[in-house]
Amino acid sequence: MRETIRAILGLTPRPAPAPPEPPPGPQDPDEPVISFRDVHLSFDRPILQGVSFDLAPGTTKVILGGSGSGKTTILRLILGLLKPDAGSIHVDGADVGHMVEEDLRPVRLKLGMVFQEGALFDSLTVGENVGYRLVEDGNVSEADIEARVREMLGFVGLETFYGRMPSELSGGQRRRVAFARALVARPQIMLYDEPTTGLDPITSTTITDLIVKVRDLDGVTSILVTHQLRDAFNVARTFMARENGQFLPKVVEDLSTLEGTEFMMLRQGVVEFKGTPHELKTSEDPYLREFLS
Amino acid sequence: MASRTQLLILSLGRRFSQQVKGSVLAVQDYVLLTVRGLAALVTPPRYQRELVTQMDSIGVQSLSIVVLTGMFTGMVLALQSAASLDAFGARPYVGRLVCISMVRELGPVLTALMVTGRVGSGMAAELGSMVVTQQIDALRVLGSDPVRKLVAPRLGAALIMVPLLTVISDTVGIFGGSLISIFNLKLSWEFYWRSVGNAMVINDLVMGFLKPLVFGLILSSVGCYMGLNTSGGTQGVGLSTTRSVVVASVTILSSDFFITKLLLILFPVV
Numbered sequence: 001m002r003e004t005i006r007a008i009l010g011l012t013p014r015p016a017p018a019p020p021e022p023p024p025g026p027q028d029p030d031e032p033v034i035s036f037r038d039v040h041l042s043f044d045r046p047i048l049q050g051v052s053f054d055l056a057p058g059t060t061k062v063i064l065g066g067s068g069s070g071k072t073t074i075l076r077l078i079l080g081l082l083k084p085d086a087g088s089i090h091v092d093g094a095d096v097g098h099m100v101e102e103d104l105r106p107v108r109l110k111l112g113m114v115f116q117e118g119a120l121f122d123s124l125t126v127g128e129n130v131g132y133r134l135v136e137d138g139n140v141s142e143a144d145i146e147a148r149v150r151e152m153l154g155f156v157g158l159e160t161f162y163g164r165m166p167s168e169l170s171g172g173q174r175r176r177v178a179f180a181r182a183l184v185a186r187p188q189i190m191l192y193d194e195p196t197t198g199l200d201p202i203t204s205t206t207i208t209d210l211i212v213k214v215r216d217l218d219g220v221t222s223i224l225v226t227h228q229l230r231d232a233f234n235v236a237r238t239f240m241a242r243e244n245g246q247f248l249p250k251v252v253e254d255l256s257t258l259e260g261t262e263f264m265m266l267r268q269g270v271v272e273f274k275g276t277p278h279e280l281k282t283s284e285d286p287y288l289r290e291f292l293s
Numbered sequence: 294m295a296s297r298t299q300l301l302i303l304s305l306g307r308r309f310s311q312q313v314k315g316s317v318l319a320v321q322d323y324v325l326l327t328v329r330g331l332a333a334l335v336t337p338p339r340y341q342r343e344l345v346t347q348m349d350s351i352g353v354q355s356l357s358i359v360v361l362t363g364m365f366t367g368m369v370l371a372l373q374s375a376a377s378l379d380a381f382g383a384r385p386y387v388g389r390l391v392c393i394s395m396v397r398e399l400g401p402v403l404t405a406l407m408v409t410g411r412v413g414s415g416m417a418a419e420l421g422s423m424v425v426t427q428q429i430d431a432l433r434v435l436g437s438d439p440v441r442k443l444v445a446p447r448l449g450a451a452l453i454m455v456p457l458l459t460v461i462s463d464t465v466g467i468f469g470g471s472l473i474s475i476f477n478l479k480l481s482w483e484f485y486w487r488s489v490g491n492a493m494v495i496n497d498l499v500m501g502f503l504k505p506l507v508f509g510l511i512l513s514s515v516g517c518y519m520g521l522n523t524s525g526g527t528q529g530v531g532l533s534t535t536r537s538v539v540v541a542s543v544t545i546l547s548s549d550f551f552i553t554k555l556l557l558i559l560f561p562v563v
Contacts, residue, residue, distance in 0.1 A: 004424050004429055004430075004521055004522070004523075004524075005322055005326065005518070005521040005522050006322060007433075008326075008429070008433070008438075008439050008440060008521065009322060009325050009326060009329065009440075076430075079430075079433075079434055081430055081433060081434070101433075101438070105436050108433075108434055108435075108436060109436065111434070113431070113434050115427045115430065115431060116427065117426060117427070119426055119427040119428050119430065119431040120428075120431075121428055121431070121432075122422075122428070132435050133435045133436060136435060136436045136437055137436070138338075181435075
């Protein structure tokens with residue numbers, strides 16, 4: 001009920017202090033950039049129960065599951081918007097589950113988040129929305145901000161929308177602007193919360209192509225939360241290939257050859273499945289079969 | 294049978310204690326939010342642009358309703374007081390009565406209530422919409438502190454603009470009373486304004502300035518608290534808006550009593 005205000009005020013229940021650990025230094029390239037260890041969280045009912053997983057640099061994790069299975073909660077925990085009741089969450093070596101709001105800022109600078117409906121600021125123009133983080137940083141000149149914002153809007157194909165208000169945009173355009181806003185500060189990790197929900201198939205493909213583009217061209221590590229199987233498999237089997245000097249999306253038909261994408265299925269806060277797209281597709285588990293059908 | 298009664302009593306007791314605990318927690322959150330908002334006003338980084346925007350929204354855009362309310366209140370006050378004062382042959386004291394009533398009570402209270410209805414509800418609706426559309430989460434993810442960015446400018450703007458609006462309301466109300474006194478009650482312009490001047494003492498001004506400061510803080514902090522406390526989609530936004538107006542209005546009226554009582558002790562009327 002009072003989740004937002006208590007989180008803003010730093011009053012969310014916190015587990016016991018974490019054991020002392022060495023300060024985050026230069027990371028081992030093989031060390032996971034995101035690590036969940038036996039994470040539990042409950043509100044009125046259990047939301048997550050013993051969730052553990054790792055995310056290696058440059059890879060993509062697709063989190064699947066029905067409504068209320070705890071998918072979005074995982075993203076909120078990574079961002080430090082929620083604190084776990086038990087367990088540990090490390091993002092690039094930082095224990096975000098035990099950090100106060102003020103200390104989370106440098107961690108959040110490494111993360112880019114695309115919210116479900118875009119979460120654009122209604123009172124700001126598209127350009128101001130995209131450049132928001134750079135303005136808040138305070139050490140980038142106005143000219144550089146404008147140039148970077150225009151570059152990002154060009155990347156998502158909305159270069160002419162700079163001065164428009166969010167209310168003038170369609171659902172798909174809002175997501176693309178949210179994409180540009182998340183990418184503007186060149187994050188190391190991108191989090192996507194149901195980026196294609198409520199969009200038509202063509203617009204959904206535009207969004208999944210953007211996810212692939214960011215992954216393949218910039219080497220960004222990503223977590224995609226979705227219940228749209230079609231989009232999940234699109235992200236897994238599509239890659240950017242150079243053709244006539246241009247990068248174009250290509251599709252791999254044979255799922256067994258795919259690398260770099262792991263699927264994780266949640267069911268009522270519990271990890272039901274972890275594996276490759278091929279393993280998911282060929283699983284004999286009745287729940288997974290039902291979900292895939 | 295006895296055990297069922299015991300269970301019922303236990304269940305009621307548990308529910309009551311949860312309600313009490315919830316209320317205490319709500320008051321704690323509200324106080325903490327207000328204190329953090331006020332602290333953010335005087336410590337960097339400050340959002341000057343947001344402060345000016347809020348001053349425009351709370352002050353300039355509320356001017357018309359405050360002027361109208363003040364004018365008609367002053368006019369009604371002159372008419373009503375004349376009817377009562379005539380019984381004692383004290384019609385010449387209309388100016389004094391209108392002035393004291395407007396400066397001490399009606400100006401601050403009515404201005405605060407009008408601004409609560411117009412702006413306090415707007416704050417709750419705006420912040421509530423930001424909560425349900427995840428804009429508050431987005432702010433935090435993008436490195437902003439919502440208390441500094443959203444709450445502090447609203448508190449600051451209300452603390453500056455509500456006292457200013459109250460002064461305008463008082464002035465317009467006393468002027469409205471003068472119009473009735475001259476054209477309806479057949480008092481002279483000079484006599485009315487001299488009566489107003491004689492009535493005003495420093496205690497009135499202290500009361501007239503202190504109250505709107507407190508009321509401004511109440512209406513803005515309640516609006517922000519209710520807005521940030523929104524849950525349950527668009528229906529929740531509507532609920533927060535209604536609650537913010539009700540809670541702020543009742544708090545303003547009840548705190549008015551205690552402020553008056555305190556100020557009368559500190560600055561007794563001679």
